[in-house]
Amino acid sequence: MEQQFAQEVMMLANLKHPNIVRFIGACRKQMVWCIVTEYAKGGSVRQFLMKRQNRSVPLKIAVRQALDVARGMAYVHDLGFIHRDLKSDNLLICGDKSIKIADFGVARIEVQTEGMTPETGTYRWMAPEMIQHRPYTQKVDVYSFGIVLWELITGMLPFQNMTAVQAAFAVVNKCVRPVIPNECPPALGEIMARCWDANPDVRPPFSEIVKMLASVQEELATSVRRARFRCCMSLPMTID
Template sequence: MSLMDRSHPTESLRDYDEWTLDLRRLSMGVPFAQGAFGKLYRGTYNGEDVAIKLLERPENDPERAQLMEQQFTQEVMMLATLRHPNIVRFIGACRKLMVWCILTEYAKGGSVRQFLMRRQNRVVPLTVAVKQALDVARGMAYVHGLGFIHRDLKSDNLLIFGDKSIKIADFGVARIEVQTEGMTPETGTYRWMAPEMIQHRPYTQKVDVYSFGIVLWELITGMLPFQNMTAVQAAFAVVNKGARPIIPSDCLPVLAEIMTRCWDANPEVRPPFTDVVRMLENAEAEIGTTVRKARFRCCMSHPMTTD
């Protein structure tokens, strides 16, 4: 039985340890992104556009090589288990000597962060932001429903596809939710990281909800969280000063409420993603009926308009 046929993800993670690709069917272009252990390439496999994560195993750093192997294995297992319209589709993986690779479907629209950077000050429909947020929330509700934690939810890991849908990617640091005292601290990225992770305290799936609150703020404003701080300064401010991104004064109250509840310092106050989906669906309905032409700008210096 293949991994894709298994019904229980934890069983898959325990039992499955082989992934194969016919490398004769793979062609690789130029790299378009750089990661901690390698590069991302655009290529084709069996005639389909794919993203190729090519990892180079460190030869003279056993500790780093072990970490790379752990993240490689984890990501392949997760991707091969997850099947949802808002999760990037896994195609295959291969381990050959010092070079390992993971293939997923290619996102022509790039990441949400790249999308927001390209928009700059041009007006973007508010309906787009809510639709994108709903895609992320629905994908994460599915991930959490299987007992997983992503641990690095951010706009760089949210990909835009040809039909404008958003899919969640990069499960290299994801984990099954268990007792978290033994989990690796400081996974994820500081600007999006929940305070309990920054402080190396036990954590749950609610760390992803916190990160989603930051992502929703990005979608509404188009800005980088804590852009006037370094990542370390942002982490210090979040933990020691209770700092959060400033919500625009003209933000719809329902969206402001979702953000503030998601990034609450108390994980117990943060709603599960099933509730986040419901709240966003209500927001989408409100926008459609009462703010028919509502639009927002990707910079807080340009307020939302309802012309």
């Protein structure tokens, strides 16, 4: 516990990005160990989705939130870190509605990963290579992001009809993944499918994910502008 506490303090103190929770300070006195970060009054993304009672988030908001996470993770990976527990519980909503990544207690520098602790993280979001105790890379975070993106699009808990252990067994032994909704834009469905591919080499880096999501965001904005234009053109014109 002491080592994990020191690890998180050192890591948070060195992470400075708009989509990473801001470190303020740490206290380690007898019986009182705490890490102080900026306040995220919106709570976690999982709490936000639970309040919506499995109703999907408006697509524009979901894509914007996913972009926040992808940008934050691109920064983390550029520094050579692996989060290892990326999930909706560890994504915080701030006052300006931006998403910030938190909980770096199990994060590690990407080195020779054979010696890393297996099964670090949470089964519903965990990459199959971690579940199987195989060597892993930063691509385990990409897998977890694919599950988070599915959560944002559907508003649901992944594998909600299974226990966590059942979900892990299904992911590894049956290649089961959450079902992508029919109404999901194909571009977003492709991002999810690539992110949670069983082969880590197929999963795109976060720098590419940011570009793909930015393209989806621009496409959505263009569709809204076109819809408004058509609406204006359909209004009756009066001539004085």
